[in-house]
Amino acid sequence: MERRNFFRITSLAGGGLLLGTYLPFSCTTVDESIVDWEPNFFIRIGSDNTITFICSQSELGQGTSTGLAMVAADELGVSMDKLKLEFGPGSSERYGYLQDTGGSNGLRMVWQSLREAMATTRGILVQAAAQKWNVAPEECYCEDGHIHRKDLNEKLPFGAVLDIASTLQAPREIQLKEPSEFKYIGKPVKGVKTKWATAGTTPYSINTKLPDMVYAAIERCPVWGGELVSFDGSKALEIPGVVDVMEVEPTELQQEDYRGGVRPGVAVLATSTWAAFEGKKALEIQWEMGKNGLKSNDDIRKELEADYQTKSEVVANLYDAEKLFPRGRKYISGTYDSPFQVNACMEPLNATAYHQGHKLEIWAGTQAPQLTRERIAELTGLPEAAIKVNNQPSGGGFGRRFFCDYVEEAVILSEKLRKPVKVTWSREDTFLTSKYHPLCKDYWEAALDANNFPVSIRYRGSINRPGAYRCYPYSIPFMSHSYLKYKEGRLLPRASWRSVFAHPWGLGMECFMDELAHNAGKDPLQFRLEVLKNAEIQEQKQWPWVGSDLYPKKLHNTLELVKEKSSWGRLRTNGIFQGVSAMCYNGSYCSMVADISVREGKIQVHKFTAVIDCGLAINPSQVKGQIEGSIMWGLTALLKTPITVKEGVVQESNYDSYDLLRMQEAPDVEVHIVETQDTPSGTGEVGVPGVAPAVLNAIFAATGKRIRQLPVTEELLMV
Template sequence: MGLNRRNFIKVTSLGSGGILVSSMIGLQACSTTDVDTWEPNFFIKIDQTGAITFTCPQSELGQGTSTGLAQILADELGADWNQIKIELADGSSEKFPNTQGTGGSNGIRKLWVPLREAAAATREMLIQAAARKWKISIEDCYTKMGYVHQRDNANKIPFGELLTSVKTEYPPTDLKFKDASDYEYIGSSPSGPKNKKIVTGALEYAIDVSVPDMVYARIKRSPVFGGRVKSFVSTKAREIEGVLDIFEVEPVPIPEEDDFLGGVRSGVAVIADSYWKAIQASELLDITWEDGPNEAKNTDTVIADFEQKKSQVNSLNTRANLSIAKTISAAYKIPYQANACMEPLNTVAHHKGTEIEIWVGTQAPQMTRWRIAQFTGMPEASIVVHNKIAGGGFGRRFFTDFVEEAVILSRKVKKPVKLIWTREDTIATSKYHPYSIEYWSAEFDTRNRLLRFKNKGYFTRASNYPSYLYGKPIAFHESIPHMAKSVLPRASWRSVMAYPWGFAMESFMDEVAHEMARDPLELRLEYLQNADVSGLNRNPDSDYQLDAKRLRRTLEVAKEKANYKGTKQGQTGVGVSAIMYNYSYCSHIAEVSVENGRLKIHKFTSVVDCGRVINPSQVKSQIEGSIVWGLSALMKQVITVEEGKVQQSNFHDYEPLRMIDNPKIEVHIVETDNLPTGVGEPGVPGVAPAVLNAIYNITGIRLREAPIEEALREQLITGLA
C-alpha cells in the first residue's frame, strides 16, 4: 500500500507512535470522489455549506454530555454553534478505543484532551488551506464562527469553501490549544441542538426506532431470579389477531467473570404485529414456573446472610500502641434499589444470519458489540450497534441482557424484532443495585480525641472510590469487600457503590463529631485542612490527583451560602455532608423541620467543584437531579423480596419523590482551571447523610437505614405520644 496523503493521515493517527498518537482517534479522509464532505477524523465531518457533524462516542441519556462535548469541539475548532449537528457514534473499538463507556461521570473527563486535539488539528489544516489560497503565513490566520479569518483585514472564507483544498493538507506536527480567554462556548450554557426537538416531542429516542418488516415482542420472564419455565399454555394468547408466534426463551447464565455481560432469564416470548397485541397476548399466557434455588429467599434471608458473614471480613489495620479509652459503632443499611428509567429498556435487533444490526439506547455500545459477538460466536466486525438517545440510564443501560434477548428473538423469527420491557418488567424482573451493610466504629483516647476509624462493609469497594479525604493520622483503613451471593442480579445505580459508602461515612462523621462535642461542619473543615491523602490515588502518575483542600473549599462555600450558624437554627435542623467522587467534589447542607409529625425538607445548599466548567446550566441541573434522586431513595424507594419475587412493580409502590415534596435547591459552582471532571453522580452520595444528620439535629432521632419515611413517622408519633 502506497503511503499517499490519505493513507498517511489514517496511519499516522492510529499508530501508537504517530504524529498525534491516539489523540485524533483515527484521522481519516473521505474518498476522492466525495467532494461534498470532509472527514478529517472520526469526530468531525464538514460539508460544503459549512455544517459540522460531531460524531459523539459518549451516550446521550438526558445528562447533556453530548452538548458539553460539542461545546469543546466548537471552541477548539472555531465553529459556529448554530452549524453544529450531533450524532451518536455506533459501537466501535476501532474508532473510539476506551471512550464509549458512559458511566462514572467520565464523559467530559475522558474526551477533554482527545477531542480538543482532534479539533485543533482540524482547525490548523483549515488554516493551512486558507493561508495557501491567500498566499500568506498561517500565523496571519485564525478561525472563528465557521470561517478562517485573515488577521488585520476583513478577508474571511467559510470552512465549506475549503473542502477541496484542505484534503491535500498534512495534519500539523505540533498542536497548540486555544487559550481559555478565547473560549466562546466553554463556560457558557448554549441551547443544545436537540433541545427544541425535546420540547416539541420531535426527538427520536431508542424506543421510537422503526425499521422495515419489523415485528414486536414482549417476554414474560421468570419472577424468581434463577427460575425457569416448567410448562406453558398459549391457547388464549394465540386467539388474538396479529399474534405471530409464541415460544420459550431459554435462560442464558450471567457470566461469572463479569456480570455486565448480561445473561437472560428464562421466559416465554410473544411475537406480534404490534406491541399492544404482544402485551395483551402475554397476559393471557398460562405459565407454570419452576422457581429454583431462590424460591424461599427473601430480604430477611439476605440480611441474615450478611450478619452471619460479618466476622469473616477482617481488618486491614493492625496499628499498635494506641491507648483506646472508648469506642462507638454503628451499622448502616442500604436496600435493593431499581434504576426505574423513564424510558423502559428496549432494543431493535435484526439477526440476518451472517451479520446482526442493533438499534439501542445503551451506555456501552462498544461492550455491547463485543458481547453480542461473544454471545453468538460471530465475528465482532459483523455486529453493528447503532447507539440511540435514551431516556435515562443511571447505570442500568450499561448491561446487555435486554439486547441479548432481542438478538435471540430475531434469530428465532428471522425478522427484525422490537423488544420493549414494560414498566413492570423494568422493576419486577430486572437487575438491581445490591443490598449493602456498612459497619463503622471509631476509637477515642482518654482526652476524647479521635484515634482512628474502622470499617467493615459489604459491596463497599472502598478502594474503587477513594472518597475518604479526611486523611491520616486518623488511620482510616479500607474494608475487605464481601460480595455476598445475592438473591437478585446486580446492576449499577447512579453513583454505584459510592452511595452506601457516602451514606455511612458522612453519617458516621456526624456521630463522631457529636461524641466529641464538636460542630460537625467545623470538624470536617479541620480534618480537611492538611489531610494526608497520599496512597489514595488510584494512579499516582495521572493528571488527576486527590485534593482534600478542594473538598474543604466546597464546604466553606456551602457554609457561607447557607448562612450556616450551627446544627440547629430555631425549629430547623441543619445537616452537612462532603464527598469526593471521581475527582469531583461536592458538599451539601440540608435544612429540615418536623411539622405536624411529618418531616419537611426545606432547602439544599449544594456546592460543586468539577474543575473547568463546560456548561454551568448542565452542572446545576445534574446536581439538582442528583438531590431528587438521592431523596427518593432515602425517603421512599425500596425493592423487597418475598419467596424469591420482587414485591414492587411500578411507580405506585416504587415511588419517586413528588414535586410537592421537593426542597428548594441552590447549586453553587466553585470555578477553577483544574481539569474538567463529571457531575452526573458526585451529588448523590452526600444527599442521604445530609438529611439524616439534619433530622438528628432537630429530633434527636438517629436513623441508619433507608428508606426512612415510615420509620421516622413511627418514631415521631411515639415521641409525640
C-alpha cells in the first residue's frame, strides 16, 4: 500500500500502541459541484472550503468535542467559528481501540495523534498551494482556513487546492506547532457544543426520528436476578397508540459487565413515547423476585464484614510494608462506608436500533461506541462490519453510558420487528431498574512508632490494588489485600459512577491520612506534604488508557498552592473550620480545602478551594467547570439521599425522593490551574473523590467527631 493511502501515527498513550489512520486520497469524491477530501478520519474539507472536524470521542456535556476541536483548529490553521462538528461512528478500524470515552481519557488519548494528523494535513495543503503558486513550501503557511504566501498579500482557501492535495503523498516528516503559536489552546473558548446548548439544538440521541419508527417502553423486573412469571397486556393495548406488547428476555450479565446484562421485562410498543409510557402503566405482571427479593443494604454490609474476617492474600506491597507489621507495635484503624449511588443523568437512557437482517444501525448517546458495536455483534451474530453505531451527544453520562444494556434492548426489539425501534427509559426507570455504583466498605490500618507516627499502612476493601484511578501517592510503606466480595452475589448490577472506585478509595485514604496526622500531633496539610516529599515515582502505564506514571511531586505542588490560596491555618473567628484532601486520578492531581461550619446539627459548606494539575489545560474554562461540577456532585453524595434497597427493590424513584444539591446550598468555588506544558490529562473525575474527605476532615476540626460514612446526617452530627 502506498504511503499516500496509509499513514501510521504515533502512540496515543506513549505505550507503543500504533493506530493506523487511513488517508483515502484515492477515494476522494469526484463531484463537479462540491468535492470532499478526507485526508484522515478527523477532518473533511470541501471544495467550497467547508471544514468539518469529526470528533472520535463522546460528547456528554463535559466539553471534549470543544477541546479536541481547539486542538484540530490550532494545528491545522482554521478559525474555530468556521469549523463544523460531526461525531465519528464507533469504529476500531478508524480509531484503534481507544475511542470509548471513560476514565477522564476523552482528550488525552487522542491529543498526540490528532495533532499529528492535522500537522500532516497542513503539510499537504502547503505543498499543494506551493505547486499552484510555483514557490517553495517554506514560503507558505496555513491560517484561518487559507494557505498564505509569506510577505505577500495573497492567499488560497483550502478548498481551492484539493485537486492537487488529493494526489500528494503524506510528508515523511511533520512539524508540530510550538505552544507560542497556539491561537486557541490554553484559552477559554466557546465551541459548537456551547452554541448548540444555548440555541437548544444539541442533537441528543433522544431526539432521533426515523420513518416507520416504533416507540418502546419496558417494564423491567424490579429485583435484579428476578424472573418474569406471566403478564397481561390487554389493558395496555386499549391505550390509543399502543400497537403491541411483548416479552423482553434477559441477556446474561457478562463477566466484563460493561457488555450488557438486560433484565427480564415486558415491552410496550406504540406510535409515540407517551403512548408507550401510558401503556406500560396498564400492564399486569407477575414476577418471581428470587433470592435478592429477601435482601437489603444491611445484608450486603454484613456480607462484606464477614468476608473481611476471612484470611486474604497480599496483592500489592509498596516499600516492603509487610515487614513493618510485627506484634507489639501500636496500631490505629478506621472503617469507611459508602452507599449505593445512581448516576441520575438529566437525559434518560435511550437508544434507537434498526435491524434489517443483514445489517444493523444504532443511534445512541454512548460512552462506548466501539464496545457497543462489539457487544451487539456478539448478541446478534452479525459481523462488526455490518453494524453501524452512530454516536450522538448525550445529556450526561458519568460512567452509566459506558454500559451496553439499554442499547441491547433496542436491538432485541428491532430484531423481532425488523423496524426501527426507539427505547426510552422513564425517569423512574433510571432510578429503579438501572445499574449502580456498589455499596462499599473499606478498612484502613496503620502501625505506629513510639511517637505515634505511621510506619506502614495496610488496606482491604472495595479495591483489589491501587492503580492509575485509585492512586496511593505517599511514602509511608503500603500493603493491600484482596478486595472484599459479596458472598451471595450482587444485590444490584454495577455501573461506573463519576470517579468510579476512586470515590470510596479517596474517602478512606484521605480521611485516614487526616486521622494519622492528628494522632501524631501534626497539621493535616503539613503532614501530607511531609509524606509526599520523598515519595517515589510509581510506574503504572500498563495499558494505553492509563495516562502516565504517578508523580507524587505534582500532588505535593498542588498542596503547596492550595495551602496558599485557601489561607490554610489562619485563625478564623466566625465558626468556620477547614479540611483538606489530596487525590491523584490517572495522570491528574487535585488538592482541595473545604471551609465549613456546623451549627445545631446542621452543616454548611461555605467554600471550596481547589488546585488541579491536569497537564496543559486545553480550555481553562472547561477545566474549571469540570472541577466545579465535580464538587457539586461529590457534595450531593456526601449530604443527600443515597440509593437504598429493601427486599431487593430500590426505594428512590425520582428527584423527589433522591435529592440533589440545590443552588442555595452550593458553596463558593475557587479553582486554580497549575501552569504546565505536560501532556494534557483528564479533569472530569479527579475532583470528585476528594470532596467528601475534605468536608469530613473539616467536620472533625469543627466538632472533634470522626464521621466515617456517607451520607452525613443530622443524627451523625448530633451523636
